[in-house]
Amino acid sequence: MNILGLFYYWVFAIVLMIGFYAVIAKSNYVKKLIGLSIFQAAVFLLYITMGKIDNGTAPIFQDAATVYSNPLPQVLILTAIVVGISTTALGLGIVVRIREEYGSIEESDIQERDRQ
Amino acid sequence: MTYLSHHLPALQVIVPMLTAPLVLLLKPDGLARLATTAASALAFAIAIAMTMGVLDGHTYTYRMGGWPAPYGIELAVDQFSALLLLVVTGASTFALLAGQRSVDADIDSSRQPLFYAAWLLALAGLSGIPISADAFNIFVFMEISSLASYVIIAGGPDRRALPAVFKYLIMGTVGATFYLIGIGLIYLMTGTLNMADMELRIHEVGDQKPILVAAGFITVGLALKAAVFPLHVWLPNAYTYAPNTVTVFLAACSTKVSLYLLMRFDFFVFQGNLAGHDMQFAAFLMPLAVLAILVGSAVALFEKNIKRLLAYSSIAQIGYIVLGVSFVTIAGLTASAVHIFNHALAKGALFLTVCCFATQCTGLRLTDLGGIARRMPWTAGALVVSGFSLLGIPGTAGFISKWYLIVAAFEQGPLGMALIAVIVVSSLMAVVYIWRIVEAIYFGESTIDLSAVREAPAAMLIVTWIAALANIYFGVVPEIPVSLSISAADTLLEHLP
Numbered sequence: 178m179n180i181l182g183l184f185y186y187w188v189f190a191i192v193l194m195i196g197f198y199a200v201i202a203k204s205n206y207v208k209k210l211i212g213l214s215i216f217q218a219a220v221f222l223l224y225i226t227m228g229k230i231d232n233g234t235a236p237i238f239q240d241a242a243t244v245y246s247n248p249l250p251q252v253l254i255l256t257a258i259v260v261g262i263s264t265t266a267l268g269l270g271i272v273v274r275i276r277e278e279y280g281s282i283e284e285s286d287i288q289e290r291d292r293q
Numbered sequence: 294m295t296y297l298s299h300h301l302p303a304l305q306v307i308v309p310m311l312t313a314p315l316v317l318l319l320k321p322d323g324l325a326r327l328a329t330t331a332a333s334a335l336a337f338a339i340a341i342a343m344t345m346g347v348l349d350g351h352t353y354t355y356r357m358g359g360w361p362a363p364y365g366i367e368l369a370v371d372q373f374s375a376l377l378l379l380v381v382t383g384a385s386t387f388a389l390l391a392g393q394r395s396v397d398a399d400i401d402s403s404r405q406p407l408f409y410a411a412w413l414l415a416l417a418g419l420s421g422i423p424i425s426a427d428a429f430n431i432f433v434f435m436e437i438s439s440l441a442s443y444v445i446i447a448g449g450p451d452r453r454a455l456p457a458v459f460k461y462l463i464m465g466t467v468g469a470t471f472y473l474i475g476i477g478l479i480y481l482m483t484g485t486l487n488m489a490d491m492e493l494r495i496h497e498v499g500d501q502k503p504i505l506v507a508a509g510f511i512t513v514g515l516a517l518k519a520a521v522f523p524l525h526v527w528l529p530n531a532y533t534y535a536p537n538t539v540t541v542f543l544a545a546c547s548t549k550v551s552l553y554l555l556m557r558f559d560f561f562v563f564q565g566n567l568a569g570h571d572m573q574f575a576a577f578l579m580p581l582a583v584l585a586i587l588v589g590s591a592v593a594l595f596e597k598n599i600k601r602l603l604a605y606s607s608i609a610q611i612g613y614i615v616l617g618v619s620f621v622t623i624a625g626l627t628a629s630a631v632h633i634f635n636h637a638l639a640k641g642a643l644f645l646t647v648c649c650f651a652t653q654c655t656g657l658r659l660t661d662l663g664g665i666a667r668r669m670p671w672t673a674g675a676l677v678v679s680g681f682s683l684l685g686i687p688g689t690a691g692f693i694s695k696w697y698l699i700v701a702a703f704e705q706g707p708l709g710m711a712l713i714a715v716i717v718v719s720s721l722m723a724v725v726y727i728w729r730i731v732e733a734i735y736f737g738e739s740t741i742d743l744s745a746v747r748e749a750p751a752a753m754l755i756v757t758w759i760a761a762l763a764n765i766y767f768g769v770v771p772e773i774p775v776s777l778s779i780s781a782a783d784t785l786l787e788h789l790p
Binding site for chain 1 (some may be wrong): 429432433436440443444447453455456458459462463466467470472473477480481484635
């Protein structure tokens with residue numbers, strides 16, 4: 178078992194599950210959003226990890242370097258970070274509106290108020 | 294002319310996307326709506342032009358920025374994409390043409406430019422997904438369309454839309470992130486993001502385990518977005534509490550686009566490469582489809598609100614589409630693709646009639662609508678016609694896809710017989726829930742005072758009736774969707790070893 182060699186992937190999987198747990202188990206809407214952000218950040222780690230090569234340098238031509246890291250995953254993840262920020266911002270915006278309308282951001286309170 | 298037709302795939306996305314920021318600036322009353330409708334109609338025209346081209350045997354490919362395919366982002370339109378583009382742009386255009394009164398009732402005039410800008414972004418995202426041939430680009434379009442749809446769903450006056458949209462946001466983002474993980478794993482193993490290139494390179498990968506994991510993530514993520522049972526829990530509330538015009542638009546196309554992507558990935562990218570993928574895929578999806586069909590229809594039987602009832606019926610209809618896919622045969626995939634088109638027609642027309650009722654009547658529970666047909670006979674007539682199409686009465690579009698689905702099930706032998714029984718039972722339940730609506734609006738007595746209710750505005754009625762009559766037209770002359778679907782099924786399955 179090459180556990181240490183796959184260290185980065187273990188970090189990815191553990192962070193992913195921490196985020197996912199918060200999304201599912203927490204009933205507070207802000208905590209859910211925090212979980213969602215952690216969940217997305219784990220995927221960023223996965224992408225950044227795959228672009229790195231041992232002893233690789235930035236992909237700029239120079240005589241000293243022969244091994245280059247792949248820049249594409251980082252570019253992809255810049256896009257995904259923007260998407261993640263927009264999602265969090267919109268989610269928080271919705272939470273603010275929920276607070277205005279219901280006076281609470283607990284899932285159980287809101288369900289109770291809707292039943293009335 | 295040829296020069297312009299070369300650029301059609303790019304224009305399909307660019308027209309709504311660039312109109313969106315312009316719409317924000319159009320403060321005076323009605324201008325924003327006019328610009329949005331014009332952009333949507335232009336997108337519909339582009340989709341029709343490309344469909345004609347595709348039917349003539351053309352396939353459109355477009356290199357973004359002039360970079361050649363596996364390196365740059367490629368746009369590609371084949372028969373299957375053309376079918377989806379028709380559904381998406383058509384749904385948006387019909388909803389906008391009919392929806393003026395309804396949007397005015399739901400959204401203050403000062404916020405309307407914002408609403409329409411978000412609408413156009415949703416349209417751009419949803420039409421971008423079928424066009425793009427680049428997996429990561431598709432993710433970006435998916436998020437553009439999702440974020441914009443959250444905004445327009447939450448835009449209405451009903452406060453219950455907010456928790457509904459929050460749930461949709463959480464589940465939608467988890468689905469999209471699962472998709473992103475899948476793409477990441479494939480990129481890790483193959484080094485490519487272009488779907489055609491992925492298909493070629495997956496063979497060369499020595500260790501197939503990460504690809505198998507990727508297939509799992511992508512299938513579950515997209516099933517979440519497509520509201521495949523039991524991942525459908527976000528759908529009923531989001532459709533019910535959204536502004537009525539938005540429900541027309543999204544109910545007709547948003548889940549179908551995710552189903553399209555699911556089929557693209559599982560057949561085009563994975564099927565030929567992973568050993569036994571077709572079996573695993575079918576064994577996973579078929580039980581879910583059967584449950585969706587039965588549970589969706591059964592819940593619809595007891596719903597009291599007409600929008601909620603139709604939303605649960607959508608879950609059952611998504612089940613039909615998934616059932617066809619799970620056969621992994623030409624006939625099954627044809628049935629699914631035809632049903633994507635026909636269900637959009639039927640459900641779009643039904644929600645348009647709901648939109649008409651909502652502009653005249655304050656409540657949308659069946660008891661509120663009791664006897665409303667006496668006041669709004671034309672709207673009620675359109676509801677009956679499109680209801681027939683949802684049931685699959687011969688002579689309507691719904692019949693064509695049910696027919697194809699039953700033929701496909703027939704090929705499956707003894708198991709197929711059981712599945713036909715499921716389809717028949719669910720159709721009978723559909724008869725009951727559509728009859729409940731018809732009974733209420735024709736023979737019921739309303740609990741609220743309907744004496745002031747009058748027929749919906751003429752412009753709305755005309756659009757609603759065009760949509761309802763399209764159900765009959767495509768039931769009698771089904772050549773266009775059927776030939777598009779058959780070629781779509783052929784392209785999807787040709788990669789099977």
